[in-house]
Amino acid sequence: MSTPSVKSLTPEIAPRRARKPARLHPLPLRIMHWINAIAIFIMIGSGWKIYNDDVILGWLHFPDWIVIGKWAQYGLQWHFFGMWIFGLNGIAYLAYGVATGRFRQKLFPIRLREIFATVGDALRFRLTHDDLAVYNAVQKILYLGVILVGILIVITGLCLWKPVQFSELAAVFHGFQVIRIIHFLCMAAIVAFILVHVTLALLVPQSFVAMITGGPTMRGAPALAAAPAPVAPTPDSSQ
Numbered sequence: 001m002s003t004p005s006v007k008s009l010t011p012e013i014a015p016r017r018a019r020k021p022a023r024l025h026p027l028p029l030r031i032m033h034w035i036n037a038i039a040i041f042i043m044i045g046s047g048w049k050i051y052n053d054d055v056i057l058g059w060l061h062f063p064d065w066i067v068i069g070k071w072a073q074y075g076l077q078w079h080f081f082g083m084w085i086f087g088l089n090g091i092a093y094l095a096y097g098v099a100t101g102r103f104r105q106k107l108f109p110i111r112l113r114e115i116f117a118t119v120g121d122a123l124r125f126r127l128t129h130d131d132l133a134v135y136n137a138v139q140k141i142l143y144l145g146v147i148l149v150g151i152l153i154v155i156t157g158l159c160l161w162k163p164v165q166f167s168e169l170a171a172v173f174h175g176f177q178v179i180r181i182i183h184f185l186c187m188a189a190i191v192a193f194i195l196v197h198v199t200l201a202l203l204v205p206q207s208f209v210a211m212i213t214g215g216p217t218m219r220g221a222p223a224l225a226a227a228p229a230p231v232a233p234t235p236d237s238s239q
């Protein structure tokens with residue numbers, strides 16, 4: 001009779017390959033976040049230059065010092081350049097968020113009770129972000145919202161860029177001018193998000209630093225994909 005190999009006898013107790021514990025914001029997420037910030041800067045600045053050429057609101061022209069591109073044509077070139085970075089990086093971020101379970105873990109669930117409590121705290125200036133590992137209900141809504149708006153601005157952008165090739169998609173929006181307006185409103189929503197988001201990041205400097213350094217390592221979260229339940233891990237205070 002042949003002797004079973006040690007390997008086959010002890011699968012459960014075989015030493016697991018040591019994995020580095022995950023950080024609050026893993027490296028791929030940080031890279032994608034900052035690439036996105038640069039891409040958004042290019043997209044908005046160049047988009048404003050293109051908009052100036054054919055304004056939607058008669059009273060709204062963006063001053064030259066704030067736009068990207070000396071002429072509308074240059075603005076367009078910048079816009080197309082930023083579009084690839086924003087689009088590809090966005091696809092990578094969505095895939096990462098779904099595949100690692102980060103979206104499920106960080107952005108869900110959103111409970112009505114939690115929303116009221118967070119808004120109440122904010123109105124009484126008692127909103128804190130002591131535990132960086134957990135997003136409050138308003139943060140969850142803002143992040144989910146900006147992700148959805150990001151998807152919509154790409155879809156409407158595609159319809160504006162290639163109205164013939166994407167004619168069936170464009171038809172959903174009932175015309176070119178409607179698509180322009182939705183694209184513009186998405187931009188306005190993203191600008192509003194950035195104003196709130198950057199203000200909050202500066203008000204809680206440790207959250208800003210964590211988005212650069214990765215923040216604390218997370219106990220019980222060696223890899224987000226391995227986390228069994230959507231429970232937010234707590235920072236490892238022993239580190």
Ligand code: HEM
Pocket residue numbers: 029033036037040102106129132143146147190194197198201207208209210211
């Ligand atoms: C210079 C500009 C920006 C700064 C300083 C900044 C800063 C930060 C910080 C500090 C966090 C972590 C928040 C926390 O721990 O509470 C964060 C997360 C996030 N930011 Fe930004 N951000 C910027 C631009 C943007 C832009 C332009 C977008 C999208 C349009 C964006 C979308 C997000 C999202 C979705 C998250 C959550 C990421 C996740 O946990 O999966 N940020 N940002």
